[in-house]
Amino acid sequence: xxxxxxxxxxxxxxxxxxxxxxxxxxxxxxxxxxxxxxxxxxxxxxxxxxxxxxxxxxxxxxxxxxxxxxxxxxxxxxxxxxxxxxxxxxxxxxxxxxxxxxxxxxxxxxxxxxxxxxxxxxxxxxxxxxxxxxxxxxxxxxx
Amino acid sequence: xxxxxxxxxxxxxxxxxxxxxxxxxxxxxxxxxxxxxxxxxxxxxxxxxxxxxxxxxxxxxxxxxxxxxxxxxxxxxxxxxxxxxxxxxxxxxxxxxxxxxxxxxxxxxxxxxxxxxxxxxxxxxxxxxxxxxxxxxxxxxxx
DNA sequence: GTTAAAACATGATAAAAATCATATTTAAGA
DNA sequence: TCTTAAATATGATTTTTATCATGTTTTAAC
Ligand code: FES
Ligand code: FES
Numbered sequence: 001x002x003x004x005x006x007x008x009x010x011x012x013x014x015x016x017x018x019x020x021x022x023x024x025x026x027x028x029x030x031x032x033x034x035x036x037x038x039x040x041x042x043x044x045x046x047x048x049x050x051x052x053x054x055x056x057x058x059x060x061x062x063x064x065x066x067x068x069x070x071x072x073x074x075x076x077x078x079x080x081x082x083x084x085x086x087x088x089x090x091x092x093x094x095x096x097x098x099x100x101x102x103x104x105x106x107x108x109x110x111x112x113x114x115x116x117x118x119x120x121x122x123x124x125x126x127x128x129x130x131x132x133x134x135x136x137x138x139x140x141x142x143x
Numbered sequence: 144x145x146x147x148x149x150x151x152x153x154x155x156x157x158x159x160x161x162x163x164x165x166x167x168x169x170x171x172x173x174x175x176x177x178x179x180x181x182x183x184x185x186x187x188x189x190x191x192x193x194x195x196x197x198x199x200x201x202x203x204x205x206x207x208x209x210x211x212x213x214x215x216x217x218x219x220x221x222x223x224x225x226x227x228x229x230x231x232x233x234x235x236x237x238x239x240x241x242x243x244x245x246x247x248x249x250x251x252x253x254x255x256x257x258x259x260x261x262x263x264x265x266x267x268x269x270x271x272x273x274x275x276x277x278x279x280x281x282x283x284x285x286x
Numbered sequence: 287g288t289t290a291a292a293a294c295a296t297g298a299t300a301a302a303a304a305t306c307a308t309a310t311t312t313a314a315g316a
Numbered sequence: 317t318c319t320t321a322a323a324t325a326t327g328a329t330t331t332t333t334a335t336c337a338t339g340t341t342t343t344a345a346c
Contacts, residue, residue, distance in 0.1 A: 001144040001236065003333080003334095007238050010249075010250070011237060027292065029292095038334085039336095040335070040337070047294060057292095057294090058292085059291090059292055059293045060292050060293075060341090060342050061292060062343085062345090063293065063342085063343075063344085065293085093150070094153065106153075106273050106284065107153070110265070110268070118257050139249045140247065140249070141249065142239045146304095147303075172322095181304085184306080186324085187305095200323060200324090202313060203312050203313030203322050204314045206312085206313075206322045207323080208323085
């Protein structure tokens with residue numbers, strides 16, 4: 001469903017949503033210990049996200065990563081798209097060429113409606129939305 | 144979500160549900176070309192399923208694999224359990240230790256209800272049920 | 287300007303998953 | 317009984333994914 005990389009990226013982005021701002025940048029080292037993922041690996045992921053403008057960064061001393069208010073309007077699907085590409089989440093559970101209503105695979109009917117709901121939320125809830133849920137205690141950012 | 148191996152196994156089992164019987168055994172070679180998966184790889188998977196009595200087999204000439212009427216009462220979850228183990232499908236989308244209602248990860252609320260419905264069907268619809276759907280044209284066995 | 291702290295870029299290694307290969311056992315049929 | 321066709325068992329190889337390592341660039345502070 002989601003690659004390990006995407007999971008890491010999502011955790012990191014949500015961590016930034018809660019703990020960073022234009023003025024308060026946070027560096028990989030701190031993110032990686034906070035969300036418990038290998039630093040060098042995470043660095044690579046964050047760089048990809050930064051290049052695609054999903055997150056923001058500044059180099060040098062006092063530098064680090066952060067989410068601009070614009071970044072907060074992105075969705076987790078944007079994150080996933082950058083890390084995993086578009087096809088992974090949209091492909092058929094049985095890896096058919098195309099998940100197609102005209103010729104659904106045997107599992108299509110029990111997964112498709114359900115999966116669309118998931119995808120819908122991923123591309124309609126903003127990162128800000130998720131961070132608000134965490135702040136209000138509806139969900140929790142994993143250690 | 145599902146490993147490649149599970150996908151292959153599911154396709155093979157459903158193929159057997161439609162095309163085999165106690166008297167009409169079918170050999171890996173034929174299954175593998177029909178569902179388009181590497182023969183040697185599939186052989187290994189079928190042997191695991193056979194050992195766990197999810198499918199039936201007889202050795203030697205005129206031998207092959209088939210589904211007994213008892214086998215038809217199994218569910219696809221039984222297949223998945225053998226190939227992927229129990230934990231894979233039940234684990235948290237963000238790979239938390241435990242997918243836990245008390246401390247749900249940020250994605251829990253958008254994936255959990257959805258996933259449970261999927262799992263429910265996997266463990267309550269029999270292989271026979273799926274084969275009937277395919278026979279009646281509701282779904283299609285992938286090439 | 288020099289230094290140092292950070293991201294950035296690139297490539298090497300390790301681990302896991304998928305795939306392939308080959309020898310052994312079983313049973314049908316001549 | 318002998319041959320042959322099938323599953324079974326086991327291990328090797330390849331590919332993908334995850335992880336680690338190291339050098340380069342940018343920028344703040346002195
Ligand atoms: S065709 Fe397989 S999930 Fe839609
Ligand atoms: S806690 Fe992550 S999916 Fe339930």
